[in-house]
Amino acid sequence: MAGQIRRRGDRTWLVRVYLGRHPATGARRWLSKTVHGTRRDAEVLLHRLLRDRDLGALTIPSAVTLAEFVDRWLEDASHRVRPQTLDWYASRLRRWVLPVLGTRRLPDLTALDVQELYRGLLARGLSPTVVRHVHTCLKAVLRQAVKWSLLPRDPMSQLKPPRAARREVRALSPEEARRFLEAAKQDSAWPLWWLLLETGMRPSEALALRWEDVDLAARVVRVRRSLVRVGRTFRFEEPKTSKARRSVPISEGLARELVEHRRRIDTLRERAGDLWEELGLVFPSEVGRPLRLENLRSRNFTRILNRAGISGLRIYDLRHTSASLLLLTEEHPKVVAERLGHATVHMTLDTYSHVLPTLQRRATERIARLLGAGGDGGADPAGEAGSSSAG
DSSP states (O other): OOEEEEEEETTEEEEEEEEEEOTTTOOEEEEEEEEESOHHHHHHHHHHHHHHHHTTOOOOOOOOBHHHHHHHHHHHHTTTSOHHHHHHHHHHIIIIIHHHHTTSBGGGOOHHHHHHHHHHHHHTTOOHHHHHHHHHHHHHHHHHHHHTTSSSSOTTTTOOOOOOOOOOOOOOOHHHHHHHHHHHTTSTTHHHHHHHHHHOOOHHHHHTOBGGGEETTTTEEEEOOEEEEETTEEEEEOOSSTTTSEEEEOOHHHHHHHHHHHHHHHHHHHHHGGGOOOOOBSSBOTTSSBOOHHHHIIIIIHHHHHHHTOOSOOTTHHHHHHHHHHHHTTOOHHHHHHHHTOSOHHHHHHHTGGGHHHHHHHHHHHHHHHTTOSSSSOOOHHHHHHHHHHO
16 A cells, blocks of 8 residues: 555546554545656656655645644643643743744744744843753654654754753852751751751652651651642652662651651641641641642741851752762762662762862872872871771
8 A cells, every 4th residue: 555546537647645544543644646647757756755755754734833733742742741741841832932933834844943933032031941941842842743744854853952051050068058957947847958958859759758758766768759739739759760769868866856847747737627638748738738849948948048148059959968968978979879869870970070079189189198199298008008908
């Protein structure tokens, strides 16, 4: 069923090429062309169309606009990606792409159109990072259009988004971390801040923590889910990777504080009465529901930073601080990666590369002392190595 030639009249031929079944309806799809001339002319056209089809350069002409196809794509994607991811795509496409290119017919879209879109977004003051996000979303849409034979090729295949400057990781110094914890003791969510800084958990993981995940006797918290909010709704999701499901030991002091915290939660439950929604959360709101991160940021975190004399810090940076301080104490990167739930050690080292120069300097000083070239009168290499191995 590759192709057909049918006689339609004197020196008139219908050439048909089979393009497979429609991905949604399952109906057979054909591309039809009329040829006026000899049968040989029709055979030449059929051969060319079959070659273009096999090369992926043949599609059924479509009048569908980009906006219409985006709606169709989002509907299909809703069955394949998480709601939070779907909302991420939809918000960027509808806010930045469709107002400019939404009425354009899908086959008429060119690389120059997309490049002009990027230029306009940058001219409006959007950061290269945001434009790169737009690039990711639009490329996913057009790639699917190619798979569904609505486009012969992806017009963005040779297009590169603007280069985004890498955001430097913000982490507290040991002295700043101590100031932060001291200031946080006055806050109602004090155990949460201690937990985030000590364990390096993501805020979404800590806010989804349940008492069933906390073993106070063994001093271990188990990360089993994360809190996801889309608009005004919330839900709990399983970690994306197996490494993100992890057990993290906690200090004796934090364990004691969590015991006291649980008593305070019991008091909250009694005070709320019938308004309480029992979810078993370690860090619930006054009615048992998950805390909102934006409320924690504005009502609690900002005040702590002001009291501690610290600026330019996000809640997520407590995770960066935990990892950075561990690496500065020369903890093995694999241990740090396991605490953070990173898929690989390479991810940890790449994220916290700002710590590496300090570690390299310490390594240089140690090897210099070992070789007796440290400028301190010359240590005995054999003696120092011997004492190290004996320990």
